[in-house]
Amino acid sequence: MKIFRKELLVFIITIFLSVNAACQTKKSSVTESESKIEKKKKKKRKGKVRLPDIDLSHWKVTLPVTNEKGKPYEIEPPEILDFAKNEKAKPYMYIDSTKGAIVFHAMPTESKTANTKYTRSELREQMEPGNNNVNWTFADGAYMKGKLAMDQTTKDSEGKYHRTIIMQIHGRLTNEQRDLIGAKDNNAPPILKIYWDKGKVRIKTKELKDLNASDEEILHEDAWGNDEGFNFEQEVGFKKFTLEVKVSEGKMVIILNKSEYKVYENIHMRRWGIFENYFKAGNYFQSRDEGAFSKVRYYELEVSH
Template identity: 60%
Template sequence: MKWFITFRVISIQLFIAFLLASSCGKETTSRQEEVVTTDDGLAVGNPEPTAEEATYKLPNIDLNNWKVTLPVAKENGKPLEVTPPEILDYAIDERLLPFMYNDSTDGALVFYTFPGASTANSSYSRTELREQMEPGSNTTNWTFAEGGEMEGTLAVPEISEDANGKPYRTIVMQIHGRLTNEQRDLIGEDDNNAPPVLKIYWANEKIRVHTKILKDTTASDKAILSTTAWKDSVREFSEVVGKEKFSLKIKASEARLEVSLNNSETFVYQDVHMRRWGIFENYFKAGNYFTSKEENTSATVKYYALEVRH
């Protein structure tokens, strides 16, 4: 399988890097620079790294406040999730290795996915991070009044095409809504799911932004808690990102949402829809939420940096 080949390549690269790193503390060295040793055999000085060592890179991502959902199912049929602190060992966790791993050749955290297990409110699969302000818990979230920012550098280097040769889409960032327990009980729901106010797609080599708007802006506070009260509004950035690196920045504040691509083009949403969205709690998501159900399709998303601020 494609992912298995990729994983084998990365594993070999990591093993080579480990061997190189292990030799750094030894008195014997293949470097051209002189290494001076003391009488007890300890090396001193700071020799320059070899070319092989210099190319070994790791992504700039702190996973302490993220859990990940995978496209494979547990025994109960629900997608497998790995939460903090277990997610911090993703590089050696066999559950995660095929789907979330380091590409040390360019310093990326790779998210690979294909059609498989899906969550209760979706028909698509994902390898996607979900923010957890309190590690291991979904119950502590944030409102627009409290605010939040997410910034990332990423790329979509591989994605399958449909029968017409058009690439499938994948969602790379989200702000997802969440009902409080009181709101859930008020409208008689059996879970805390609320609509995602923001979904950012990689779509046909461009970045497409979906936000939620009310079907009826005069609806009651109770009525707008339902997912059926909202519909999508779509905008697309003009820049073609293709399969190259690009940066995204999201800033949410009271009654306002801002989305920027490469610090050069920005969409601002500041209207009645954003004002009324303030009723919901929210959390950030990032990764690879692949919108295909066709067999033998897949997508790869690479994250080089990811940061959340509140």
């Protein structure tokens, strides 16, 4: 009888331990399953909000809307870091969190900058935040890389897409150069304009009209003319693409999608070394047609010197 009781007790303990172990295994399995579900939910939630990889601390933006003085509205650092909260900026520069990009929206308005008839929603590099007077030369070297796409653009009366400038290198006179030639401002020509042009990437640069012109003479804007332009072979259309611009003394290289290169290394580039420069990126819309507009998405933008 005692042996039977002992065996019964062992049997009951064994059953208890087995049931307890099974419960623990089930609990562990449920916990692991719930953990996986929660991770999937978090991943899904995270996937809904994507932010562009762009540091705006060294950029200011010009928008196609006027300020209280009737001039183009600009936002400089540090205010530009909170541009998404700026009510005046919202229609023209905003975050598309589904695509992880900043959208630059431009259309014909009365908000035109000096020396142009077109409007823009465009960033201007500021090496020293808030200061336009600190810039770089080709001898200093410079690099800009952007990942971008045309989001939307209208067509002209012939059914052709309107074009827009998506990147620039703009020249600038120093105060001394400005005073030397009696210019009204520090504006100098853009040595580089990169267009989205009917689905392709087109480059325009400047050339000296007179190669024998003096250093003082070439400071004048009318000393420079436009080259014939260059089109990359591949068509980017409305797809995402990458552009790189590399500058060094007497040389400028533009790279599309790491597969096509255009190199400028000539007397014009060497003589351009007299100017200071700054990068621009965004949407400088090239039409005054009624109802026309374009939207350019920038996913990434980086600059180094």
